[in-house]
Amino acid sequence: MTQRVLIAEDERNIVESLRFVLSREGYEVSHALDGAEALALVRRETPDALVLDLMLPKLSGYDVLKELRADEMTRALPILMLTAKGQSHDRQAAEDLGVDAFMTKPFANSDVVAQVARLLGNDAG
Amino acid sequence: MWWRRWRGCWAMMRDERPRRARDLALILPFIGMAALMPPLVGLFVGSTIAGVPLILAYLFGLWLALILAALMVAWRLKGPD
Amino acid sequence: MDIRQLALLAAIGFAGLLFLIAFLCDREGRPRWLTSPIVYTLSISIYCTSWTFYGAVGSAARNGLEYLTIYLGPTLVFVGFWALLRKILRIAKRDSITSIADFISSRYGKSDSVAAVVTVLALLAAAPYIALQIKAIAGSFQVLGSAPEDLTGVAAASPDPVVAFWITAGLALFTILFGTRTIDINERHFGVVAAIAVEALVKLVALVAVGALAIWGVADGPADLFARMEASAVPLDAPFGMRWVGLILLSGAAIICLPRQFQVAIVENEREGHLFTAAWLFPLYLLVMSLFVLPIAVMGLDVLPSGSNPDMFVLTMPIAAGRTDIALLAFLGGFSSGTSMVIVSCIALSTMISNHLVMPLALRAPGMRLQGGGDVRRFLLLSRRFSICFILLLGFVYLRTGATGEGLASIGLIAFAGATQVLPALLGALYWEGANRRGAVVGLAAGGIVWAYTLFLPNILSGVAWWDAVAMAGPFGLDWLRPGALFGLETGDALMHALFWSLAFNALGLVVGSLSRLPTPIERVQAALFVGVFREGADEGTLRGGDASADQLFDLAQRVMGADRAYDIFRNYARARGQVTEFPLVDDAFIGHLERRMAASVGAASARAMILSVTGSETISLDELVQIADETARLMTYTTEITKKSDEIERAATQLKAANERLRSLDRQKDEFLSQVSHELRTPMTSIRSFTEILSGTPDLAPDEREHFIEIIHAESIRLTGLLDEILDMSVVESGDMERALEPVNPEIALGQAIDACLGLLRTGDVRLEVARVEGAVTVEGNLARLSQVFINILSNAIKYNTSPAPVITIESRVEGAEYVVVIGDNGAGVPAGEAQSIFEKFSRGRSAGAHTGAGLGLSISHAIVTRSGGTLRLLPSAGGARFEVRLPMLASEAEPLA
Incomplete structure (x- = not known):
């Protein structure tokens, strides 16, 4: 069965590149342009993994993360967090909130693919 | 249980298959070359088998054998990659 | 309509069909079937040229089973694909290799000189081969027009020059149309591959049809055939001696070294997996072709009048048997084999010529200035088209001057021997890390010269008086330098003689040249990348040596990835394993982990080379590593310039x-x-x-x-x-260091410019604009461009950050006493009270602004500009929305509107 990945990112170009790279890996990709939409989509579409930008309009990546982790339904959703800040305290905060993987922009496409694969347990085979 | 041991043995053989296929892939051209070398190939000149010149049967037979071996090797090695 | 006209029509129609196929395939953006391994295998079958189609029968009739060597060599190479072809393919795909010259030169430090030598050699070797195709097509055309009883004399010697010329011209046009319509970044031609795959099928079907006619139409089934074979003049017991072995090796080398084979098998390859199919399917194709050659030769000798040219049996036998339809099919088969070879050869060679001869010269020529990519692209296309004409012209000239009275096969072998001169450099590239550029150049040049002297020149110049004197007595009377018996080696077989000496000098040159100096760092890296292409990850379990300290590794890692990221990797690894130290224990697992992380930044092979330099398993010093990094950067720029012409x-x-x-x-x-x-x-x-x-x-x-x-x-x-x-x-x-000085300006002009500039933004957001401007002209001290920058900044902020469902922007300018005032307001969310103070500071874009573009420097810059003009910029207190006020002192004397 095709695994579905939701991208929550407000930069359309980054969305497009991620969509291209992940689609090529065989994932079904959808996206949200702000935090509120991301939250709504996660609840409606129940994706298998979430690629979450930290700086989102309306609802920040932290807030989305907090909401998701507080909800019984989405507590276990694998989340890869992207940030353009990359300072270590950001990373720490995200890890404390229970993010599964953390990457700093700009990233290598292969790293994103590898991380998503790891989150979805596809890396072994 | 005897069958369990037998199955383990078989699994081990199966795990070894890609390695053996790789070895075969490496030596295949050398086997072919050796079989085409003068002293050996010269042995088949002159006689016939069932009306067909033996040298023809030998060369084309060898050729076909190499192709089949390559087919097998390719089939084996393609799987795990 | 006579058969010759019919054949001409059929050939033109067939060419049109091929062109249509190529065109459709290019346009449709690669249909699915095109990426199948079968198409790939069929495209490799351009190995079977007119030489195979017509010449193999001639060869079989003259020399018996010797013709098989030409197909057994490639068979051995393909069934042994795992060791050689797969390695070449893996490297070529990794490095986006565009030709065999590119492959070899990039191994030897991206050397222009190596590429140029390979290109010249390939060009020389191609001339006889292309002459062979022209000769075969011209010959076949002449044979078709002859009555069955006249068949003996026709096309035995040189073909009619007029026919040959028009065929050459047609081929040039055809190839230019086919191969140079576009320039692909990776030098790949999907349409051409599709067309030659179709041609491969046509020639297979045609040869099998003629073979079947020989067995069941002319002879009385296989039993009768073998009986006649016993009695025929076909020598089945041809000596299986040195020549047999030499030819197998030669043809095995040619299937890799011929530029066109490299083009289809490596450059045009879609997926490594396709090689796994070609490994057995291509030998099978060769086997089927070879299987039907012998019956045609036997029956041709048996039933056709003695003195008929055996090179044309494929055509003359169906004609003699009264089967015009099969003769026509055979003609198309021969046409297919000839044209597909010429097209792909010309594409491969013209790529090499333009990339490795013309471009390097053009880039160096002082008067030559290529501006921008469009020029480069046009220039490349033009140089390729000229190259194609040049290559074909060379073939035509060879046809007219060379000793082409010989059989097709012997001409082809001259070309094979020339192309094979690349083999030592190629094998050195793949299996010997010590081989370097000097060795490659010396070996290639030595081999090429010996080949030209002992085989190529004798073939062109035989009959010319001065050459014949040299051939008889040696140059300057030096008997031991006679081209036919170098150093007194009399073999009686010019090909084997030339092959032996050229490859001997070639290999010697490679070894001695390589050992005569140390490889440069870039050569060393390329050598490791080529020879060890499969090494990455293959030996995961082996010991990497525990010599390295964590400090050393950290030093290396932070050079590659930056200190922060390196530190993160080290600390997280240690933490994940419950180690309390800052740096983890250095063991194989950690080194492997680090190598993979570094590989993401610099590529796997480089990462490995660097790790090895620290762990001590390899001896590259840190200085050299830095040098390598520099050279790699330079290389990448070069590659971008030359190969990514887009x-x-x-x-x-x-x-x-x-x-x-x-x-x-x-x-x-x-x-x-x-x-x-x-x-x-x-x-x-x-x-x-x-x-x-x-x-x-x-x-x-x-x-x-x-x-x-x-x-x-x-x-x-x-x-x-x-x-x-x-x-x-x-x-x-x-820093107050503005380029332009302050001068009296009308700020209304700046405001007008700003409004115009923002109209584009307005249109997208459906924003309403309310403007109330001051009447007449005002003058302030400032700078027009800077002032309009201020207004644009405020306006665009007002537009971009306006979250109101019905956005309204108000712009009001007026004169207040001695001051010119502009107020720009919106009905958006406004600036939160807490942020009103800091809004003019650097990077305070306001949290509420979210993730909109711009660094948030705009207001800060505007503030500085206005302040410099002696004015003020501030945020007015407001009930809803943000209101910015710009206040500029007017120049006193010109406060009144001008008349």
Whole structure:
């Protein structure tokens, strides 16, 4: 069965590149342009993994993360967090909130693919 | 249980298959070359088998054998990659 | 209509069909069937040229089973694909190799000279081979027109020069139309591959049809055939001696070294997996072709009048048997084999000529200036078209001067021997790390010269008086230098003699040349990358040596990835394993982990080389590593210039480079400012990096997709540059070092410019604009461009951050006493009370602004500009929305409107 990945990112170009790279890996990709939409989509579409930008309009990546982790339904959703800040305290905060993987922009496409694969347990085979 | 041991043995053989296929892939051209070398190939000149010149049967037979071996090797090695 | 006219029509129709196939395949963006391994295998079958189609029968009739060697050699190479072809393919795909010259030169340090030598050699070797195709097509055409009883004399010697000329011209046109319509970044031609796959089928079907006719139509089934074979003049007991072995080796080498074979098997290859099919299917194709050659030779000798040219049995036998239909099919088969060889050879050679001879010269020529990518592209296309004409002309000239009275097969073998001179350099490239550029050049040159002297020149010049004197007595009377018996080696077999000496000198040159100096760092790296292409990850379990300390490894890692990231990797690894120290215990698992992380930045092979340099298993010093990094950077620039000719990419790359340069110079300052701006820079950089990786890592992108991605890179580069401009502006304005002096200006003009500039933004957001402007002219002291920058900034903020469902922007300008006042307001969310104080500080874009573009430097810059003009910029207290006020002192004498 095709695994579905939701991208929550407000930069359309980054969305497009991620969509291209992940689609090529065989994932079904959808996206949200702000935090509120991301939250709504996660609840409606129940994706298998979430690629979450930290700086989102309306609802920040932290807030989305907090909401998701507080909800019984989405507590276990694998989340890869992207940030353009990359300072270590950001990373720490995200890890404390229970993010599964953390990457700093700009990233290598292969790293994103590898991380998503790891989150979805596809890396072994 | 005897069958369990037998199955383990078989699994081990199966795990070894890609390695053996790789070895075969490496030596295949050398086997072919050796079989085409003068002293050996010269042995088949002159006689016939069932009306067909033996040298023809030998060369084309060898050729076909190499192709089949390559087919097998390719089939084996393609799987795990 | 006589058969010759019919054949001409059929040939033209067939060519049209092929062109249609190629055109459709290129346009449709590669239909599915085109990527099948069967098409790949069929395209490799261009190995079977007219030489096979017509010449193999001639060869069988003259020399018995010797013709089999030409197909047994490639068979051995393909069934042994695992060791050699797969390695070449893996490297070629990794490095986006465009030709065999490119492959060899990139192994020997991306050397121009190596590439040029290979190209010249390939060009010389191609001439006889192409002459052979022209001769075969011309000959077949002449045979078709002859009555069965006249068949003996026709086409035994040189073909009619007029027919040959028109065939050459037709081939040139055909090839130019086929091969140079576009320039693909990876030098791949999907349409051509589809067309030659069809041609491969046609020639197979045609030869099998003629063979079947020989067995069941002319002879009385297989039993009768073998009976006649016993009695026939076909020598089945041909000596299986040195020549037999030599020819197998020669043809085995040719299947890799011929530029056109490299083109179809390596450059045009879609997927490594296709090789796994070709490994057995291509030998099978050769077997079927060879199987039907012998019956045609036997029956041709048996039933056709003695003195008939055996090279034309494939055509003359059906004619003699009264089967015009099969004769026509055979003609098309021969036409297919000839044209497909010529097309692919010319494409491969013209690529080599334009990339390795013309371009390097053009780039160096002082008078030559190629501006931008479009020029380069046009120039390349033109040089390729000229190259194709030149190559075919060379073939035609060879046909007219060379000793082409010989059989087709012997001409082909001269070409094989020439192409094979590349073999030592190729094998050295793949299996001997010590081989270097000097060795390659010396070996190639020595082998090439000996080949030309002992085989190529004798073939062209025989009959010319002075040459015959040299051939008889040796140059300057030196008997031991006679081209036919070098150093007194009399073999009676010119081919084996030439092959022996040329390869001996070639290999010797490679070894001695390579050992005569140490490899440069770049050669060493390329050697490791080529020879050890399968090494990465293959020996995961082996010991990497525990000599390295964590400090050393950290030092290396932070050079590659930056200190922060390296530190993270080290600390997280240690923490994940419950180690309390800052740096983890250095063991194989950690080194493997680190290598993989580094590989993401610098590529697997380089990462490994670097790790090895620290762990002590390899001896590359740190100095050398730095040198390597520099050279690699230079190489990458070079590669971008030469091979990625697409002008869009070039443009994007230049912009990226410029942006990078500025980024680097700023990076050196390393102040607080930059660490804050980093976030803003990373966003466009992310897109640029990601799409660049997609472009370079996805060879099969559709053209429109590629263009779209390049546009994004372009736009993001501009955004990045704009950002950097903003930052520079900031520092320029702040240090008071403005380029332009203050002068009396009318600020209304600046305001008007700003409104015009923002109209574009307005249209997209459906914003209503309410403007109330001052009457007449006012004059303040300032700078027009700077002032309009201030207004644009405030206006665009008002538009961009307006979250109201019905956005309204008000612009009001008036004169208040001695001051000119502009108030720009909106009905958006306004600025939160807490932020009103800090809004003019650097990078305080306001949290409520969310993730809109721009670094948030604009207001700060505006503030500085207005202050410099002696005015004020402030945020007015307001009930809803933000209201900015600009106040500028007017010049006293001109406060009144001008008459």
